[in-house]
Amino acid sequence: MSKLEIKSPLPGMFYRRPSPEAPPFRNDGDPVTADDVIGLVEVMKSFHEVKAGVAGKAIRFLVEDADAIMAGQTLAEVDA
Amino acid sequence: MNIRSVLIANRGEIAVRIIKAAKALGLRTVQVYSQADAKSLAVRLADEAIEIGPPAARKSYLNVDAILAAAAAAGVDAIHPGYGFLSENGDFADAVVAAGMIFVGPSGAAIRLLGDKVAARQVAAMAGVPTVPGSDGRVLDLIEARAIVSKIGFPVMIKAAAGGGGRGIRIAQDFDEFDRQFPQAATEATAAFGDGGLYLEKVIERARHVEVQILGDGTNFVHCFERECSLQRRRQKVWEEAPAVGLPAGVREKLCASAVALARSVGYRGAGTVEYLYDEATQAFYFIEVNTRIQVEHPVTEMVTGLDLVQEMLRIAGGLPLSAGQDDIAIRGHAIECRINAEDPDRNFMPWPGVVEKLETPSGDGVRFDTLLFDGYEVPPFYDSLLGKLIVHGANRADCLARLRAALRSLKIVGIPTTLPLHTVLALDPDVVAGRFHTRFLEQWLEARFAAPASVKEVV
Numbered sequence: 355m356s357k358l359e360i361k362s363p364l365p366g367m368f369y370r371r372p373s374p375e376a377p378p379f380r381n382d383g384d385p386v387t388a389d390d391v392i393g394l395v396e397v398m399k400s401f402h403e404v405k406a407g408v409a410g411k412a413i414r415f416l417v418e419d420a421d422a423i424m425a426g427q428t429l430a431e432v433d434a
Numbered sequence: 435m436n437i438r439s440v441l442i443a444n445r446g447e448i449a450v451r452i453i454k455a456a457k458a459l460g461l462r463t464v465q466v467y468s469q470a471d472a473k474s475l476a477v478r479l480a481d482e483a484i485e486i487g488p489p490a491a492r493k494s495y496l497n498v499d500a501i502l503a504a505a506a507a508a509g510v511d512a513i514h515p516g517y518g519f520l521s522e523n524g525d526f527a528d529a530v531v532a533a534g535m536i537f538v539g540p541s542g543a544a545i546r547l548l549g550d551k552v553a554a555r556q557v558a559a560m561a562g563v564p565t566v567p568g569s570d571g572r573v574l575d576l577i578e579a580r581a582i583v584s585k586i587g588f589p590v591m592i593k594a595a596a597g598g599g600g601r602g603i604r605i606a607q608d609f610d611e612f613d614r615q616f617p618q619a620a621t622e623a624t625a626a627f628g629d630g631g632l633y634l635e636k637v638i639e640r641a642r643h644v645e646v647q648i649l650g651d652g653t654n655f656v657h658c659f660e661r662e663c664s665l666q667r668r669r670q671k672v673w674e675e676a677p678a679v680g681l682p683a684g685v686r687e688k689l690c691a692s693a694v695a696l697a698r699s700v701g702y703r704g705a706g707t708v709e710y711l712y713d714e715a716t717q718a719f720y721f722i723e724v725n726t727r728i729q730v731e732h733p734v735t736e737m738v739t740g741l742d743l744v745q746e747m748l749r750i751a752g753g754l755p756l757s758a759g760q761d762d763i764a765i766r767g768h769a770i771e772c773r774i775n776a777e778d779p780d781r782n783f784m785p786w787p788g789v790v791e792k793l794e795t796p797s798g799d800g801v802r803f804d805t806l807l808f809d810g811y812e813v814p815p816f817y818d819s820l821l822g823k824l825i826v827h828g829a830n831r832a833d834c835l836a837r838l839r840a841a842l843r844s845l846k847i848v849g850i851p852t853t854l855p856l857h858t859v860l861a862l863d864p865d866v867v868a869g870r871f872h873t874r875f876l877e878q879w880l881e882a883r884f885a886a887p888a889s890v891k892e893v894v
Contacts, residue, residue, distance in 0.1 A: 365787055366815040367490065398776065398785035398819040422489060422816075 358408040358432040362423050366397035368404075370419040378419070386413050386432060393429065410434045435752035437461060437512045437536060441505045442476065444516030445495060447806045447822055448728070449476035452514050455744035464508040466501055468494035470814040475806050482508055489816045495519045498526055502533050512536035512751055514744075518818070521727040522549055538751040540704045540726050547700065548724040558708075558721040561699040563692040566711065566720040568635035576616050579634060583612060586636045592616060594623035595631035602626060605637055638720060640872040641711040643671075644678045646693035647735045647743070650702035651750050656760045657690040658735050658743070665860070665876045667783070672853075672876060673860060674731035674771045676738045678712070679831065679869030685717050694760075696724070705732075705747045711873075730773070730823070733804060737769035737827040767800075768831040770838050772860075774805075775819040778851035787815040791849035796841040800827035800834075803845065813850060821852060831869070835861060859883075 362368065370378045370393050380392050386406040392413065393404045406413070410432035417429055439462035442449045453463045453476060465480035470489035477483040484504040487494035494500065496519055505513055513530050515521035515538065528542035539545070548554045555565050567586040572595055573579045583590050583606075592615055594602030604619050606612035616632070624630035643666065647658040662678035663671040677686070693708040707729050709722040732743045741758060749757060777783040789812045795803045805822030807813075813821065826841050828834030842858050860866050865875070 364815075397815045398787065398817065400785055402784075420490070 356434045358410055358434050359428045360392060360404070360406055360408065360413075360430045360432065362395055362404060362425060362427050362429050364395045364397050364402055365423065365425045366395045368417050368419075368421050368423045368429060369394040369396065369401075370415065380413050380415075382414050383412050385411050395423070404429065406430075406432065408432050408434070435459070435749060435754055437748060437752040439464065439508070439510040440512045440514050440538070440748065441466060441501075441508060441510040442480070442516065443495065443501050443513050444519055444521070445471050445474065445476060445806075445817060447804050447820060448516040448730070449474075450479060450806055451804055452516060452744055453479045455742060456514075456748060458742070459745055459748055461748070462510075464504070464510050466495075466504045468816075470816050473812070475808055475811070484508060489814065491519065491817065498529055502529060505530075505535060506533065510535065512538055512748070514538040514748070515727065517727050517730060522725070524549065536751050538704070538747050540702060540706065544700055544702065545726045548706075548726050551723065554724055555721065557700060558696055558724075561692070561696040563696050563708075563721045564719060566635050566638065566722075569633045572631045572633055576613065579616055579632075580609070580612070582634055583609070586634070588612075589637040589639070591635045591637050592619045593633050593635060594619065594627055594629070595633055596623065596627035596629035638711045638713050640715070640874070641713055642678065642871070643709065643873050644681065644689065644712045644719065645707045645709040645729075646690050647729075647732070648693050648697045648702065648706045648708060649743075649746055649750070649756055650697045650704065650706070651754075651756045652701055652703040654756050654759070655694050655697040655702060656756060656758065656763060657694050658739050658741060658763055659690060659765050660686065661729075661731055661734055663731060664871050664873050665866075666873055667876050667880065671731060672773055673857065673866075674734050674773075675831075676734035676769050677765050680714070681712070682717065685712075685719070689719050692719075692721075696721075704750055705743050714872075730820070731771050733802060733823060733825040734769040734771045737800070737802070737825055738765045738767055739763055740766065767827055767829050768834040769825060769827045770834050771823050771825045772838070772842070772857040773820060773853070774822045774824060774845070774847070774857070775853045776813050776821050776850055777819050777853050779853055779856045780851075783853070785815075785819045786851050787813040788850040789813075790847060792846065793848070794844065794846040796824070796844035798837075798841070800837055801841045802826075807847065821847065824857070835867060 387409045390406045391403045394401045412433045415430045441464040442452050456463045463480040465476045465483045466486045486500040520526040524542035524545035527537040530537040592604045604615045620630040642664045646660045661676045663674045665673040707725040710719045712719045802825040826838040
């Protein structure tokens with residue numbers, strides 16, 4: 355079974371939920387399709403969606419909600 | 435003056451600006467900073483610097499306890515809040531005073547009063563300042579709503595009382611549309627906000643954004659004339675001028691007098707800005723809101739009046755009377771400010787932090803560049819995208835624009851995308867040069883001439 359990586363296109367703060375009260379976009383173990391939004395990156399007070407870009411049976415996040423991230427950092431792995 | 439030392443509870447270019455003003459008055463300066471700002475210009479320039487927490491603003495620049503602890507440790511007399519962050523938080527102003535220090539700004543009570551949109555509108559109306567025609571608070575039903583619209587005229591905005599930030603707004607051009615939209619808006623507002631309350635406001639079409647700088651020491655109140663900030667993108671000002679283009683002298687006099695009347699009615703202490711919409715066709719102006727802090731665009735006022743507004747704020751907070759009477763304040767020439775942001779105009783203004791490899795700043799008569807940048811500075815991703823403000827002063831607007839074009843050519847920020855190219859094009863645009871603009875001008879202009887498909891979708 356191969357692992358695919360989802361990398362952040364932007365530096366900033368990574369959020370796993372659309373708003374603080376909402377449930378996460380995806381939980382560990384959830385299947386994803388390429389078009390699924392898996393998080394938001396806040397950069398300089400604007401918010402940008404991060405799409406999975408890959409499809410797979412189970413996603414596993416490598417960063418926590420509200421973690422500071424770098425551009426190109428791996429946010430999650432997906433079992434293909 | 436009762437202030438010998440001041441703590442700057444802010445960051446970026448305004449922190450640098452406040453440090454310079456405080457030093458000019460001979461004050462000791464203490465800069466607080468987050469872990470992301472340890473190498474900032476403000477930290478370098480201040481006499482002392484104290485770390486107050488992690489990069490996220492709510493854990494550092496919005497952390498009241500950490501800021502008050504730093505102020506106590508440094509033994510400062512006063513705290514200057516800058517703009518944004520805690521600058522318009524009345525409870526913070528009260529907490530600074532309760533801790534035995536001076537808050538550089540109006541009282542907590544004044545901040546709360548003028549910060550409440552409905553209360554501020556009532557204060558303005560009582561001081562004789564015209565407000566945007568509309569309903570007096572919530573409208574209960576369609577019959578009452580129709581009666582109000584008959585008085586104020588179309589087009590009219592139907593706004594959700596619980597909405598905000600542009601959400602929950604519908605515009606009706608006539609009674610047919612209004613009768614259909616009013617019940618729909620109530621249903622939608624109930625679904626979206628859990629509150630179906632609606633209010634009405636007349637749409638001021640092709641309005642200009644003008645604002646009056648005021649100063650008060652609690653006894654005397656003056657205006658420092660107006661600024662025009664009509665060039666905006668997503669309600670963010672991009673380019674500001676002083677004075678406003680094409681404002682007849684008689685209108686200017688009434689506009690500025692109304693701002694002074696409002697300041698006097700609340701016994702204002704400090705620097706503030708009264709914002710208006712100006713309808714060029716009818717020469718009518720309407721109150722929008724009061725900002726109880728220093729504004730980003732304050733330098734254009736400084737350039738045309740010769741006042742130092744930040745020094746004035748510190749003097750007022752230190753118990754001194756206003757340094758200038760109304761008769762001492764006059765407009766000399768014209769000034770324009772361009773906000774240079776770390777955003778890529780070719781990619782739908784995507785913010786992009788990074789390292790400034792090389793910085794070349796313009797100099798010369800009437801040119802000022804307020805910035806947080808230096809060679810090798812790494813712009814952090816955690817705060818707003820403002821890198822600097824290019825402010826140019828000329829004998830008149832044409833002279834100012836000519837100097838601005840030259841200054842834009844000599845300003846070089848290498849390493850990250852910035853909005854410099856946008857300003858270069860704007861400074862040559864025939865409509866901008868002629869002063870033909872309104873608050874929706876820039877977004878329409880961008881759609882027509884500057885837009886490119888975004889590679890990453892912005893969601894908020």
